[in-house]
Amino acid sequence: MSQCDLLIRNARIVDGSGAPVRNGDVAVTRGRIVAIGDLSGWVPAEVVDADGKVLSPGFIDVHTHDDTNVIRQPQxxxxxxxxxxxxxxGNCGISASPVTLKGDPPDPMNLLGTAEAFQYPSFGAYADAVNTASPSVNVAALIGHTALRQNQMDTLDRAANAKEIAAMRAQLAEALDYGALGLSTGLAYANAYAASTQEIMALAEPLADAGGIYTTHLRSEFAEILDAMDEAFQTGKHARVPVVISHLKCAGVENWGRTVDVLKALDAARKEQVVGCDCYPYTASSSTLDLKQVTDQIDILITWSEPHPAMGGKLLAEIAAEWRLPQLEAAKRLQPAGAVYHCMSEADVRNVLKHPATAVGSDGLPNDPMPHPRLWGAFPRVLGYYCREQQLFELPEAVHKMTGLSAERFGLAERGFIREGYWADLVLFDPETVRDLATFTDPQQAAEGIAAVWVNGVLSATDKQPTGRRAGRFLRRGRIGNTLPAAASAV
Structure with a gap:
C-alpha cells in the first residue's frame, strides 16, 4: 500500500498545460508530487478533501517589483x-542586485525601497539573503539594466561607453553564472532612455550561452510602440535569445485601438524568433510620476509624494485645482512621487490578455502606501472577471497563462504543472466564487475563493489566512530554449 505525506482528494485538476479539467487525487511526498489519479488505496499522513474545487499549479507572477520585499517582508x-x-x-531594468549605490536610488529604482533596502553588491549575496529570509513564495530574478548602469556610470543621461559596457557585462555574466534568469530593461525611463540600441545589444550578448532571456519595458508604449517593439525584436535576434515584452499595452487615448496592429507585429516576429509578452488585467498602469505622461485626457491618481505626502490618494487634477496650478506644474511640485494612470482601453486589454503568447503578471508596487489593486488582485481577477464572467477564455487556458506558460518561458524547472516529480506548488480555489476584492480606493484586500496554497508541499495559506509556514526558496535558472518550435507558438 502506497504512502504519502499529503493526499488531496476529490479535486478538479487543471494541470497548467491547457488540457481539459479532469477529476482525481494528488499525492505529495517530501515537497514533490508523487502520484496523480484515483489514489483511493493510498495511506496519507495528512488528507485534504478538495470537495470538487479546482486544484491547479501555484500561480507564477512573471512581472513583479518584490525584489527587496521578499527579504524585508517575507510573509x-x-x-x-x-x-x-x-x-x-528584477523587471523593468530595476533590480536589488547587483547594486552598489552612490547615494539615493535613482528613479525608478526607488520603487524598490530607500537606500537602506539595497544591501546586495553581488547577485550571490542577494540569493543567499532570499534563502536566509525564507519567504513564503519562491523567488527567481532578472538583472536590471538601469541597476547595472548606475553601478558603472557617473551620469545616466547618456549612452554607456565601451569600458562601462564591459563592466556591466562582467556583472551580468557573474549573475548569470549564479542562476539569474536574464536581463531586463526599462527603456522608457529617463535613467535608461539615453542608452543606445547598440548598448542593449552588447549587454544581451552573454545571455545566449547562459540560456537566459531578455525582457523589456519598451522604449515607448505610446505612439512609437511599433518602433520600440522592433528594437526589442532586433535585440533578441542579435543576441539569439528569447524576448519578452513586459506589460504589453497601448497607452494614451490617441493610442487606443492599436493592439490590432501591435499584435500583428508580435505574431510576425514570432514566425522568426521566440517572442512573448505579459500583461496585467487592468486598464490603469502605475509607476513613478512621469512628467511625459501628464495630461488632462485621463485620470491620474497620486499614490505617494515625498515632499507632499498628504496628497497621496488624490487625483492630480484635484491637486492642481487646489494649488491653482496647471497639472504639469503641480506634478513637478509633487516629485518624487508615484501615480496610477488610467491610460488604456478595455478592448485593448482584452486583446492582449487573450493572445496565446501572453502570460499574466501583476506589476504590483508593494512599497506604494496606496498601491494599484493589481498588487493584491491580478490573478483572481483573471479567473473571476475575465474567465468566469466575461468568458474571455476557458479555465484551462486561463490557468496555463498563469502557470505552465510562465514556467516554460522563464526556465523554472519542475514548476508550473501538476506532474509527477514536479514540486508541489499548488493552489486550491473555487472557480464559482474566486474574485478580486482590491479596488483603486481600497486596494489592500485579499481575494475571495482561494481555499488553500501549498509552496514546495507546505500548506502556506488556508481560508484567507497565512499559516505562518514559509517554504519559499531562491530558484536558479533552468535552460531556456532559444530555438523556434515547429508550431512557432509554444513560447
Whole structure:
C-alpha cells in the first residue's frame, strides 16, 4: 500500500498545460508530487478533501517589483493570498542586485525601497539573503539594466561607453553564472532612455550561452510602440535569445485601438524568433510620476509624494485645482512621487490578455502606501472577471497563462504543472466564487475563493489566512530554449 505525506482528494485538476479539467487525487511526498489519479488505496499522513474545487499549479507572477520585499517582508501576503507561489523580480531594468549605490536610488529604482533596502553588491549575496529570509513564495530574478548602469556610470543621461559596457557585462555574466534568469530593461525611463540600441545589444550578448532571456519595458508604449517593439525584436535576434515584452499595452487615448496592429507585429516576429509578452488585467498602469505622461485626457491618481505626502490618494487634477496650478506644474511640485494612470482601453486589454503568447503578471508596487489593486488582485481577477464572467477564455487556458506558460518561458524547472516529480506548488480555489476584492480606493484586500496554497508541499495559506509556514526558496535558472518550435507558438 502506497504512502504519502499529503493526499488531496476529490479535486478538479487543471494541470497548467491547457488540457481539459479532469477529476482525481494528488499525492505529495517530501515537497514533490508523487502520484496523480484515483489514489483511493493510498495511506496519507495528512488528507485534504478538495470537495470538487479546482486544484491547479501555484500561480507564477512573471512581472513583479518584490525584489527587496521578499527579504524585508517575507510573509508576502499580497501575493500568497491570491495563490501566487513564485515571483519573478528584477523587471523593468530595476533590480536589488547587483547594486552598489552612490547615494539615493535613482528613479525608478526607488520603487524598490530607500537606500537602506539595497544591501546586495553581488547577485550571490542577494540569493543567499532570499534563502536566509525564507519567504513564503519562491523567488527567481532578472538583472536590471538601469541597476547595472548606475553601478558603472557617473551620469545616466547618456549612452554607456565601451569600458562601462564591459563592466556591466562582467556583472551580468557573474549573475548569470549564479542562476539569474536574464536581463531586463526599462527603456522608457529617463535613467535608461539615453542608452543606445547598440548598448542593449552588447549587454544581451552573454545571455545566449547562459540560456537566459531578455525582457523589456519598451522604449515607448505610446505612439512609437511599433518602433520600440522592433528594437526589442532586433535585440533578441542579435543576441539569439528569447524576448519578452513586459506589460504589453497601448497607452494614451490617441493610442487606443492599436493592439490590432501591435499584435500583428508580435505574431510576425514570432514566425522568426521566440517572442512573448505579459500583461496585467487592468486598464490603469502605475509607476513613478512621469512628467511625459501628464495630461488632462485621463485620470491620474497620486499614490505617494515625498515632499507632499498628504496628497497621496488624490487625483492630480484635484491637486492642481487646489494649488491653482496647471497639472504639469503641480506634478513637478509633487516629485518624487508615484501615480496610477488610467491610460488604456478595455478592448485593448482584452486583446492582449487573450493572445496565446501572453502570460499574466501583476506589476504590483508593494512599497506604494496606496498601491494599484493589481498588487493584491491580478490573478483572481483573471479567473473571476475575465474567465468566469466575461468568458474571455476557458479555465484551462486561463490557468496555463498563469502557470505552465510562465514556467516554460522563464526556465523554472519542475514548476508550473501538476506532474509527477514536479514540486508541489499548488493552489486550491473555487472557480464559482474566486474574485478580486482590491479596488483603486481600497486596494489592500485579499481575494475571495482561494481555499488553500501549498509552496514546495507546505500548506502556506488556508481560508484567507497565512499559516505562518514559509517554504519559499531562491530558484536558479533552468535552460531556456532559444530555438523556434515547429508550431512557432509554444513560447
Amino acid at each position: 508576502m501576503w499580497p501575493k500568497l493570498s491570491q495563490g501566487i507561489t513564485t515571483v519573478i523580480v
